[in-house]
Amino acid sequence: MPSRSEPSIVTVQLLRDWPLPEVAGAKDSRGTALIVGGSRHTPGAVLLAGVAALRAGAGVLQLAVEESTATALSIQVPEALVLDLPEPGGDRGFPDRLAELAGQATAVAIGPGLGDIDHAADLLRHVLDATGPDTTVVLDAYALGALSKDPSLTADRPGSYVLTPNVGEARYLLGGDVGEDLMDAAVRIAQRYRAVVSLFGRIADPDGRTWWEQTGGSGLGTSGSGDVRAGVVTGLLSRGAEPAQAACWAAYAHAGSAQRLAPRFGRIGFLAREIADEIPAVLASV
Numbered sequence: 001m002p003s004r005s006e007p008s009i010v011t012v013q014l015l016r017d018w019p020l021p022e023v024a025g026a027k028d029s030r031g032t033a034l035i036v037g038g039s040r041h042t043p044g045a046v047l048l049a050g051v052a053a054l055r056a057g058a059g060v061l062q063l064a065v066e067e068s069t070a071t072a073l074s075i076q077v078p079e080a081l082v083l084d085l086p087e088p089g090g091d092r093g094f095p096d097r098l099a100e101l102a103g104q105a106t107a108v109a110i111g112p113g114l115g116d117i118d119h120a121a122d123l124l125r126h127v128l129d130a131t132g133p134d135t136t137v138v139l140d141a142y143a144l145g146a147l148s149k150d151p152s153l154t155a156d157r158p159g160s161y162v163l164t165p166n167v168g169e170a171r172y173l174l175g176g177d178v179g180e181d182l183m184d185a186a187v188r189i190a191q192r193y194r195a196v197v198s199l200f201g202r203i204a205d206p207d208g209r210t211w212w213e214q215t216g217g218s219g220l221g222t223s224g225s226g227d228v229r230a231g232v233v234t235g236l237l238s239r240g241a242e243p244a245q246a247a248c249w250a251a252y253a254h255a256g257s258a259q260r261l262a263p264r265f266g267r268i269g270f271l272a273r274e275i276a277d278e279i280p281a282v283l284a285s286v
Contacts, residue, residue: 010211012252013284016179035050036108037140040069043069046229047073048231052227052235052275056235056238061079072195090108105131107237108138115142134159170185190206220275232254236255
């Protein structure tokens with residue numbers, strides 16, 4: 001098992017020394033981001049993650065959501081292709097088109113807005129059966145709950161993974177108390193699931209490398225903020241960033257957006273949708 005390194009502090013200089021792939025050419029040159037999630041009661045999570053992926057520079061956005069929300073999302077996010085999926089407990093199976101989109105995507109995020117853990121597990125299996133070795137998959141929200149119940153979902157499958165848990169989801173992934181040392185928790189999760197982990201500004205790679213973004217404030221603790229963070233990671237992966245790089249840049253952009261909003265709204269009170277809108281300016285400032 002790799003030993004834990006002292007964390008590198010995520011600063012502007014660290015990111016400048018670790019630049020994102022050059023942006024050039026048509027939208028296809030910035031990859032395709034597929035966001036899979038949403039439910040009848042929480043359709044906005046996919047919207048937030050999808051818009052954040054575009055704000056982070058993804059060239060093409062595709063959303064796969066329950067059929068009860070697909071039409072509304074196609075209107076709310078006209079930039080995206082929207083695929084309708086069966087409702088949990090229904091008789092209709094997953095459409096062949098979902099596997100087709102997953103197989104062609106540069107980066108896939110699964111979990112934002114899902115409301116049924118068994119349905120999340122079925123979606124995860126179906127999508128991961130279709131993704132190839134060059135696709136990086138981001139797991140968030142209920143997809144993390146499904147993974148905690150069945151770690152074999154990602155074991156021995158091609159591709160790379162980024163996990164974006166909150167503290168509660170980290171507890172499920174570890175099967176017990178997270179403890180006060182969140183970096184230690186991130187490292188343990190990374191090594192257990194062989195994935196890059198981004199946990200409250202702590203980023204851990206399964207090879208033992210760690211990073212710490214220290215500027216995130218309490219304003220980030222708002223409804224939908226985690227969906228934005230997962231979307232930014234997915235968008236950066238779509239552009240060609242490697243998993244740990246995408247996690248570090250996303251953590252910085254997420255925190256930097258809150259700093260840009262604070263003069264207008266104060267330390268708390270801004271909305272997740274407003275965080276997403278600030279992402280391009282933060283990335284450009286680096």
